Amino acid sequence: MLFCSTLAFVFIVPISADQKNITAESGQNVTLPCRAPNNNIIVVNWSRADLKPQYVLLFRDEQFVPDQQHPSFKNRVDLQDRQMKDGDVSLILKNVTINDNGTYECRVIMRETRSWKSISIITLSVVDPPGE
Numbered sequence: 373m374l375f376c377s378t379l380a381f382v383f384i385v386p387i388s389a390d391q392k393n394i395t396a397e398s399g400q401n402v403t404l405p406c407r408a409p410n411n412n413i414i415v416v417n418w419s420r421a422d423l424k425p426q427y428v429l430l431f432r433d434e435q436f437v438p439d440q441q442h443p444s445f446k447n448r449v450d451l452q453d454r455q456m457k458d459g460d461v462s463l464i465l466k467n468v469t470i471n472d473n474g475t476y477e478c479r480v481i482m483r484e485t486r487s488w489k490s491i492s493i494i495t496l497s498v499v500d501p502p503g504e
Contacts, residue, residue: 390492397501401466403452406478406492408459415481416451416461417488420474428476429463444471461491468498 396402404418414433419426423442429449430437438446445465452462461480465472478492 391494392492393495393497395497395499396468398469398498399501400468401464402468402496404463404465404476404478404492404494404496406461406463406494408456408461408480408482408489408491410482411456411459412483413456413459413461413480414483416456417479418449418463419477419479421477422474428465431461465496468496470498470500472496472498 390406392405394402394404406418416429416431418428418430420428420442423444425440425442427441428445429451430439430441431451431454434454448466450464450466452464453460461478463476463478473496476494476496477490478494479488479490481488
């Protein structure tokens with residue numbers, strides 16, 4: 373008697389990052405939401421994978437780090453709450469243009485883990501206002 377057995381493995385990989393799509397009109401200010409589990413945040417990094425350098429915003433030691441920020445975001449980004457109360461590290465992107473289309477990732481380093489944690493992935497679509 374011959375037994376034929378097939379084993380199938382299914383891997384379910386939980387995505388810990390919150391994923392959202394946001395559409396905005398050109399010229400608007402847009403908030404890209406990101407909330408860490410607590411406010412023990414020591415570094416915040418907003419990036420866009422298609423950019424070199426990738427940093428949209430880097431916030432460390434309670435101040436912005438402009439060294440490797442992509443030039444198109446200089447003087448156009450801010451944190452919604454620089455004190456990061458309740459873990460809020462949402463990004464404000466001012467005066468958006470079509471060039472801001474892309475996928476943004478919010479990552480933080482928490483005091484207790486000392487390692488990067490991806491919190492939020494936002495796909496931003498910028499469209500021309502109606503009538504333009």
